[in-house]
Amino acid sequence: MRPGAEERDDAALLRSVARGDEEALAALYDRHAAWLTVRLTRRCAMPDVVDHAVQDTFLALWREAGTYRGGGDVAAFIWGIGVRRLIDAIRRENGGRRRSPWRAAEPEVVVSAEDQVLVGIEHGRLGQALAGLSPELRGAIEATVLDGLTCAEAAVLLGVAEGTVKSRCHRARVALRSALAEQQAGPETPAHRRQAWGTT
Amino acid sequence: MTSPFPDAAGRVTEAAWHADADLLASYATGTADPVVVWSVEAHLAGCAQCRSALSAHADAERLARNRSVLLVRVAVPGGGRMRRLLCRCGVPDHLLRLLAATPSLRRSWLLSVLGVVAVVTGEAAAVRYGWIRADRTGRLAGYPDPEVLAPFLLAAPLLVLAGVAAAFLPSFDPAFRLAVAAPFSGFTLLLVRSVSALAAALIPVVGAAFVVPGPGWLPAALLLPSLTVCAFALAAATVLEPRAAAVTAGALWALPALLLAAAHLPLAIVQPNAQFACAAVLCAAAAVLLARHDRFEWGGMR
Amino acid sequence: MTLNVSTAAVGVNGLSRRYGATQALDRVDLTLERGITGLLGPNGAGKTTLLSILATVNEPDTGRVSVFGLDPRQAAERVEIRRRLGYLPQELGYHRHFTVAGFLDYVAILKEITDRRRRAEEVARVLAAVGLEGRARTRIRALSGGMRQRLGIAQALLGEPELLILDEPTAGLDPEQRLRFRELLSGLPGDPVIVLSTHQADDLAAICPQVVVLLQGQVRFTGTPAELAATAAGRVWAADERDGRAHLSWRGGDNRWRHIGDHPPGGAELVAPTVEDGYLLLSQAAGAR
Numbered sequence: 001m002r003p004g005a006e007e008r009d010d011a012a013l014l015r016s017v018a019r020g021d022e023e024a025l026a027a028l029y030d031r032h033a034a035w036l037t038v039r040l041t042r043r044c045a046m047p048d049v050v051d052h053a054v055q056d057t058f059l060a061l062w063r064e065a066g067t068y069r070g071g072g073d074v075a076a077f078i079w080g081i082g083v084r085r086l087i088d089a090i091r092r093e094n095g096g097r098r099r100s101p102w103r104a105a106e107p108e109v110v111v112s113a114e115d116q117v118l119v120g121i122e123h124g125r126l127g128q129a130l131a132g133l134s135p136e137l138r139g140a141i142e143a144t145v146l147d148g149l150t151c152a153e154a155a156v157l158l159g160v161a162e163g164t165v166k167s168r169c170h171r172a173r174v175a176l177r178s179a180l181a182e183q184q185a186g187p188e189t190p191a192h193r194r195q196a197w198g199t200t
Numbered sequence: 201m202t203s204p205f206p207d208a209a210g211r212v213t214e215a216a217w218h219a220d221a222d223l224l225a226s227y228a229t230g231t232a233d234p235v236v237v238w239s240v241e242a243h244l245a246g247c248a249q250c251r252s253a254l255s256a257h258a259d260a261e262r263l264a265r266n267r268s269v270l271l272v273r274v275a276v277p278g279g280g281r282m283r284r285l286l287c288r289c290g291v292p293d294h295l296l297r298l299l300a301a302t303p304s305l306r307r308s309w310l311l312s313v314l315g316v317v318a319v320v321t322g323e324a325a326a327v328r329y330g331w332i333r334a335d336r337t338g339r340l341a342g343y344p345d346p347e348v349l350a351p352f353l354l355a356a357p358l359l360v361l362a363g364v365a366a367a368f369l370p371s372f373d374p375a376f377r378l379a380v381a382a383p384f385s386g387f388t389l390l391l392v393r394s395v396s397a398l399a400a401a402l403i404p405v406v407g408a409a410f411v412v413p414g415p416g417w418l419p420a421a422l423l424l425p426s427l428t429v430c431a432f433a434l435a436a437a438t439v440l441e442p443r444a445a446a447v448t449a450g451a452l453w454a455l456p457a458l459l460l461a462a463a464h465l466p467l468a469i470v471q472p473n474a475q476f477a478c479a480a481v482l483c484a485a486a487a488v489l490l491a492r493h494d495r496f497e498w499g500g501m502r
Numbered sequence: 503m504t505l506n507v508s509t510a511a512v513g514v515n516g517l518s519r520r521y522g523a524t525q526a527l528d529r530v531d532l533t534l535e536r537g538i539t540g541l542l543g544p545n546g547a548g549k550t551t552l553l554s555i556l557a558t559v560n561e562p563d564t565g566r567v568s569v570f571g572l573d574p575r576q577a578a579e580r581v582e583i584r585r586r587l588g589y590l591p592q593e594l595g596y597h598r599h600f601t602v603a604g605f606l607d608y609v610a611i612l613k614e615i616t617d618r619r620r621r622a623e624e625v626a627r628v629l630a631a632v633g634l635e636g637r638a639r640t641r642i643r644a645l646s647g648g649m650r651q652r653l654g655i656a657q658a659l660l661g662e663p664e665l666l667i668l669d670e671p672t673a674g675l676d677p678e679q680r681l682r683f684r685e686l687l688s689g690l691p692g693d694p695v696i697v698l699s700t701h702q703a704d705d706l707a708a709i710c711p712q713v714v715v716l717l718q719g720q721v722r723f724t725g726t727p728a729e730l731a732a733t734a735a736g737r738v739w740a741a742d743e744r745d746g747r748a749h750l751s752w753r754g755g756d757n758r759w760r761h762i763g764d765h766p767p768g769g770a771e772l773v774a775p776t777v778e779d780g781y782l783l784l785s786q787a788a789g790a791r
Contacts (some may be wrong), residue, residue, distance in 0.1 A: 029267055034258035035244055035251045038228050055270050062274050130235045268626040275603030275638035294611045301597055301608055374595025381557045382612035383584040
């Protein structure tokens with residue numbers, strides 16, 4: 001199946017869900033619940049909390065499928081909901097009140113150009129650069145870049161203070177920049193690389 | 201063991217690289233290296249083929265369990281705006297769900313109440329505004345045409361009583377025996393339903409009182425009698441059979457209203473003297489209800 | 503009137519209940535242990551009254567009831583009994599506009615499951631147990647009779663009750679569904695006390711290790727189905743012709759006449775009695791009094 005065809009099916013399913021088609025929701029679940037569960041489990045070790053987050057995610061999809069504007073991956077849309085439901089579930093577990101009940105579409109976190117490049121560099125170079133980071137730095141940059149969370153949300157997920165997240169992200173970016181700049185080769189022209197990372 | 205990072209340098213499109221089964225398996229079970237995890241997740245975000253391949257390594261039983269719970273949560277009505285508003289005000293969600301079983305909160309019931317109110321109000325308004333000619337006999341302290349209010353004054357508290365009766369009469373609850381055999385307090389259930397039915401019925405009735413051509417204090421004056429009649433019915437239900445209790449309460453209002461209307465003094469039923477009487481009956485009814493509420497914990501209806 | 507019933511079981515002692523001129527229950531003594539007990543009797547024999555008293559929905563005129571050592575006449579103990587109870591009344595009515603899941607959610611709230619998620623899990627569990635998983639969103643008015651009956655059984659299972667009271671649970675179920683019902687009952691968690699009523703003897707023989715026959719408000723028999731069948735031993739015959747002197751006779755599926763009586767007609771052969779034969783003989787005897 002071509003990735004393009006899959007995405008159209010997903011979007012069509014979401015439109016059906018918005019119209020109240022429960023079987024479309026079940027189909028979306030069958031397609032996406034597995035990777036969502038695994039990915040959330042990598043963020044939170046408590047299986048009950050993850051189960052609740054997965055259920056809440058698809059419930060939120062059921063109630064607000066209409067907020068999907070059609071731009072971008074359905075999978076990314078689902079992840080955006082899922083990770084925030086996980087944070088809500090963690091907050092509840094820790095005893096706090098939910099901030100905003102049942103808002104599926106959170107305000108878009110503006111992703112910097114640098115972060116987009118970071119996510120795009122999947123293999124080889126990024127892997128080696130990441131390997132050089134400590135687990136704490138890696139966790140912070142993963143939460144903010146890969147998961148697309150705000151610093152406040154990342155703080156809940158990682159169980160540290162917000163200031164700690166910010167400083168770790170900063171240190172991680174500095175370390176990654178220098179590690180990536182040291183590596184040779186790659187399709188990016190030196191000019192592109194300079195634009196992305198600035199001068200070392 | 202193939203390296204998870206193939207030699208292809210730089211940005212790789214989905215067509216060229218997919219996670220193999222070992223990689224997905226180690227990712228699914230949490231044994232993959234954290235750096236590999238980042239790589240796999242970044243890839244999965246854009247590759248549907250690998251996403252479905254991952255399903256094979258996931259915990260099928262757990263997924264199925266969450267699926268059935270999800271479908272149940274979807275099937276249970278989440279409630280409209282009203283319910284969400286009340287939830288935010290701190291009313292426990294499970295109490296609101298109990299109201300779903302109350303017939304007097306359903307749209308069909310409320311529309312019927314609205315219909316009756318409209319008829320009675322319309323009739324009063326029609327007479328007052330001269331659309332229908334009527335004899336004008338007997339004025340009461342300067343208020344025009346008090347007699348046109350007689351049907352409205354008769355009907356208003358009875359409509360509220362009807363709503364509350366539908367909330368507590370067993371014949372209106374098809375699953376009544378289940379409610380009795382369940383640990384949830386029968387009295388709490390009854391109170392929750394009755395209070396909501398009372399509030400729901402008061403809105404159209406009091407609203408109509410503003411429209412009806414009568415004294416300005418009429419809407420406020422209807423509150424106490426409506427409350428009293430309903431409280432009397434509930435208290436009587438601890439002594440009499442529920443249906444008899446509701447009928448008695450209705451008669452307790454209807455008879456004086458009809459007598460006063462026949463004596464050309466319909467408004468007397470909401471005058472201050474009557475209000476004091478209502479207050480006294482209300483206090484007595486509340487006392488009886490509090491003392492004997494455990495009658496509602498049994499099926500009781502012998 | 504002492505009631506020597508262990509706290510692991512349910513017992514009634516000297517139970518009587520009268521409705522107007524009818525004596526629905528007449529000095530009934532009974533003990534129910536863990537496992538399945540079948541209550542057999544014709545309509546009007548008092549089964550429903552007895553079950554409703556056990557379910558704390560009704561009060562007896564005289565007599566004592568003990569459920570796991572608790573007395574339903576004490577308010578606090580009554581609530582505790584109801585926490586451990588699952589009840590399917592006869593001819594249960596439904597709010598017809600409810601969905602299946604909505605109705606079960608409602609009953610779950612009545613059973614004091616206040617957490618929304620736990621309720622959803624319980625509802626999913628009982629729906630799977632009775633085979634109605636795909637019907638969560640169906641409105642009750644759109645269900646067939648057999649499905650509604652299964653829904654009734656499902657609501658009784660909510661909360662994993664220790665005492666399960668089922669009044670005519672197999673009414674309206676087809677044979678395959680009855681089989682599933684038997685499997686369901688034998689697989690319930692926690693080994694509860696289960697009492698179910700029926701007026702069909704073959705249901706009982708298949709499901710219940712313990713049988714109680716209730717006739718005209720009195721207990722006429724307590725024991726296993728085999729023992730009930732044995733009460734008719736030596737008095738059941740098969741023949742090619744009907745016999746007017748037999749207590750009961752009818753033509754069976756094998757085109758032979760089956761007689762229950764003391765005097766076999768000529769050419770008749772003795773056959774092994776079934777549970778139904780024992781029951782019919784008992785009701786015949788009761789009717790003759």
